[in-house]
Amino acid sequence: MCLSLSxxxxxxxxxxxxxxxEGAAALAPAIAVSASLTxxxxxxxxxxxxxxxxxxxxxxxxxxxxxxxxxxxxxxxxKAMGEALAVNNVLKTLEAPSNGIDAEGAKAIAEGLFGNxxxxxxxxxxxxxxxxxxxxxxxxxxxxxxxxxxx
Numbered sequence: 001m002c003l004s005l006s007x008x009x010x011x012x013x014x015x016x017x018x019x020x021x022e023g024a025a026a027l028a029p030a031i032a033v034s035a036s037l038t039x040x041x042x043x044x045x046x047x048x049x050x051x052x053x054x055x056x057x058x059x060x061x062x063x064x065x066x067x068x069x070x071x072x073x074x075x076x077x078x079k080a081m082g083e084a085l086a087v088n089n090v091l092k093t094l095e096a097p098s099n100g101i102d103a104e105g106a107k108a109i110a111e112g113l114f115g116n117x118x119x120x121x122x123x124x125x126x127x128x129x130x131x132x133x134x135x136x137x138x139x140x141x142x143x144x145x146x147x148x149x150x151x
Contacts, residue, residue, distance in 0.1 A: 011039040015069070024051030031058040031065070041069040043095075052077025052099070059084035059091065067093040078105025085112030085119065093121040101127040103137035113145035 019027070024047040031040065042055065052073035057080055059065065068091065073081055078101045085091070101109070101124060113119065124142075128134050 009034070009036055012037055013039075013041040014045065015041045015043045017045055019045040019047060019051065021048045021051040021054070023047070025054040028054040028058040031055065032061045034062060035064050037062075037064055039067040040065055043069045043071050045071050047072050049074035049076040049100075053080045056080035056084045059088050062088065063090050065091055067091075067095070069095040071099060073099040073101055073105065075100075075102060075105050078102075079108040082108035082110070082112030085109065086115035089116060089118045091116075092118055094119060095121075095123040097123050097125040097127070099124075099127055103134045103141050106138045107141035110142045110145040114148060 014027075017023070019042070023045065024042070027042075031037065045051070047055070047070075049072070052070060053076045055068075055070060056073065056077050059068065059081070060083065070077075070081075073096055078099070081094070081096070082105075085094075106124065106127075109122075109124070113122075128138060
């Protein structure tokens with residue numbers, strides 16, 4: 001794949017390309033080994049939980065990405081993203097709005113933040129469906145990691 005061979009590609013914007021889970025899975029190995037890619041935008045690609053999981057798994061070994069804009073992590077992808085955040089100390093920005101992350105997913109991400117010293121910006125807006133009663137549980141899941149960052 002050209003991305004894994006490229007030594008100069010710093011920004012990759014694949015927003016709105018309908019990659020789906022298969023496309024995300026195809027990109028993941030290249031993302032995992034890329035040494036030059038610093039910004040990745042995968043917004044609105046209908047990746048589904050399997051695609052979100054594949055990208056999150058790639059972030060566990062990637063050491064160059066500073067900004068990731070993802071789409072539809074879902075519960076499985078959010079858990080993998082939490083695990084990735086725990087070991088990836090390079091990523092500075094994670095934008096995951098409208099990703100179908102519920103309170104359990106927020107808890108998984110929050111747990112990953114405890115092991116992460118690099119993330120400075122996290123966008124989890126619009127993850128709960130309108131009218132959901134899970135808002136307090138979502139906030140409670142994130143609160144301990146927010147409090148820990150203040151100390």
